Amino acid sequence: MESVARRGKFIVIGLDKGELVMHLGMTGKLLTAGVETTHTYGVFTLDDGVLLYEDPRQFGRIEWGDARVRRLGPEPLLVGLAEFSERLKKRKTRIKALLLNQTFIAGLGNIYVDEILFSSGIHPLAQASRLSEARAAKLHQAMVDTLTLAIEHRGSSISDYVDADGNRGNFQMLHRVYGREGEACVNCGTPIKKVVVAGRGTHYCPVCQRRPRA
DNA sequence: CAGATCACCTGCTTGC
DNA sequence: TGCAAGCAGGTGATCT
Numbered sequence: 582m583e584s585v586a587r588r589g590k591f592i593v594i595g596l597d598k599g600e601l602v603m604h605l606g607m608t609g610k611l612l613t614a615g616v617e618t619t620h621t622y623g624v625f626t627l628d629d630g631v632l633l634y635e636d637p638r639q640f641g642r643i644e645w646g647d648a649r650v651r652r653l654g655p656e657p658l659l660v661g662l663a664e665f666s667e668r669l670k671k672r673k674t675r676i677k678a679l680l681l682n683q684t685f686i687a688g689l690g691n692i693y694v695d696e697i698l699f700s701s702g703i704h705p706l707a708q709a710s711r712l713s714e715a716r717a718a719k720l721h722q723a724m725v726d727t728l729t730l731a732i733e734h735r736g737s738s739i740s741d742y743v744d745a746d747g748n749r750g751n752f753q754m755l756h757r758v759y760g761r762e763g764e765a766c767v768n769c770g771t772p773i774k775k776v777v778v779a780g781r782g783t784h785y786c787p788v789c790q791r792r793p794r795a
Numbered sequence: 796c797a798g799a800t801c802a803c804c805t806g807c808t809t810g811c
Numbered sequence: 812t813g814c815a816a817g818c819a820g821g822t823g824a825t826c827t
Contacts, residue, residue, distance in 0.1 A: 607821055638805050641821090675798095678798080683822085691819095740806090779799080801823100803822090803824100808816105808818080810815095
């Protein structure tokens with residue numbers, strides 16, 4: 582093994598034979614300690630130990646080559662406001678669906694999209710191309726701030742997620758809309774709503790995130 | 796081509 | 812208590 586990198590939700594492992602690209606899906610885990618279980622689908626022998634790949638739901642993938650990675654959009658913590666805003670203008674779809682689209686921007690998942698939209702006061706059904714410059718700027722800032730804070734808290738552990746050492750994250754304690762249906766909005770007290778957008782559970786405050794005009 | 800929906804799989808929670 | 816239905820952090824095939 583010569584290198585390990587991340588791009589979006591993919592882990593790229595450089596080997597002398599080429600690149601091994603992994604995606605953990607929803608329940609995949611790569612562990613440096615532990616024993617094989619019925620859900621262990623890969624065992625990698627390292628010079629100094631073993632790497633176990635577990636994935637109960639089997640939504641994860643391990644493949645050769647970077648074909649998938651090359652199609653990804655920019656990294657959310659690297660893309661500038663100007664480029665982000667330009668890309669938004671070209672898309673007519675609903676902002677929630679667009680932020681989840683990995684070819685638009687890489688690495689955002691359902692939890693973080695809901696939290697980012699809440700922070701920026703944007704309704705999940707808002708049409709991307711119709712966001713004002715000011716709202717696009719707010720969205721960009723919320724994206725950077727939310728991810729930075731989540732990384733500091735080592736991610737969101739709701740049921741399965743742990744890091745490579747088996748440790749849970751803490752960011753779920755700071756979720757303001759995700760998983761809080763019916764609870765009072767931290768800004769205005771209105772009960773948080775949950776609907777389905779782009780096939781995903783979508784949590785938002787109906788007052789702080791105004792529905793766009795049709 | 797862009798956008799929307801559904802299928803994929805297992806396990807845990809909910810409600811009767 | 813038991814069991815079926817519903818739901819879950821993601822994507823990709825397949826429609827329109």
